[in-house]
Amino acid sequence: MGFSISTHSATENPGTAYLEEKETVLYRGWMLKKEDYQTFELLVLQKNARLFTSSSSYLATHHLPNWYDRLSLYTPETVAIADLETAENVLESLAWNKYFIKDFVKSVKTSIGSVITDSHELPKIIDEMMRLRGEIEGGLCIRRFEEFVPHTEVRYFAIEGEPFSPNRKPCPEPVWFAAKRIQSPFFSIDIAQRTDGVLRIVEIGDGQVSDRTGWSCDRLVEVLSQKLLK
Ligand SMILES: Nc1ncnc2c1ncn2[C@@H]1O[C@H](COP(=O)(O)OP(=O)(O)O)[C@@H](O)[C@H]1O
Ligand SMILES: [Mg+2]
Structure with a gap:
């Protein structure tokens, strides 16, 4: 359809040898962490080319707290927590019937899932996120459970x-x-x-x-x- 295509490794010797000057780059691939996307952007800019989606635009949608306020009318109520130590207390003070837990990017889709009814269950979810993904990206989002x-x-x-x-x-x-x-x-x-x-x-x-x-x-x-x- 007229697109030219190159492959890019974000993790192994990221480089942009394939890029022509002034090109606009649209990425398709795995989710990139904030820092990896910023590195990618820098490499592209150094080539005098540009990303279709700048790193700030990437984070505007990739991290839930960045878009939540703008769409809060249409999406489950959410509290973002940067400091995990305080998370259990925050949950308790919300006193919702059910909580949907994710980090700034992803939920837990396998094993124990992302839904809890009691603040004491939170450490279990955090442990599972760490086990599956190796880290909590950004922080935690506590979302009010809605029945879909x-x-x-x-x-x-x-x-x-x-x-x-x-x-x-x-x-x-x-x-x-x-x-x-x-x-x-x-x-x-x-x-x-x-x-x-x-x-x-x-x-x-x-x-x-x-x-x-x-x-x-x-x-x-x-x-x-x-x-x-x-
Ligand atoms: N607040 C919520 N209440 C109930 N179910 C939810 C809520 N948020 C998400 N879900 C369900 O969990 C699934 C995964 O949540 P989602 O936010 O899409 O996480 P992921 O980034 O892992 O895809 C959704 O497709 C939806 O079915
Ligand atoms: Mg989803």
Whole structure:
């Protein structure tokens, strides 16, 4: 469709030998930690090229606390905690029925899961995050549990403020809202239906590191090429 492609290793001798001057770079790959993305950006800038998504735009969607305030109307109530020592007390003071726990980036999807009903269960989740991922990225997010209808989650992508659906159907209102309010040229928006029928934003994420969940490769490249190769 007109894209040229190069591979990039963020971890082993990151370099940009493949890059032509003045090129615009769109990344597709694993989630990069803040520092690795910043290094990537620096290397690209040194080549006189530019990233489609700057490191500040990357973090605007990759780290939950950076987007939460802008989308709080549409997403479960969330408290971000930088200091893990205080987390159990914070949970207790919230006194919600159920808590959904993740770090700034990811939940625990396997084993014990991410949902607890009691603050004393928190250390167990933190240990599991450490065991599975080796670290807590950024800090903790305590989210109020909301009951979603199973299998209703749909991923949308926003490119330069315009939202796209996987099946060409119109995008619902919360997707438009996010597409207009978030300072990133390419990000995903996950919407699920709550049991009372209301559509909620489960999370947003950087489009470059989002899985294609529900999207064919052709459809994703088609919407990207519409916007990027114009
Ligand atoms: N506040 C919440 N209440 C209930 N279920 C939730 C909540 N947040 C997320 N979930 C469920 O857990 C899944 C994973 O959460 P998500 O925030 O998408 O984490 P991840 O970044 O690991 O994908 C979601 O797809 C949704 O089904
Ligand atoms: Mg998710």
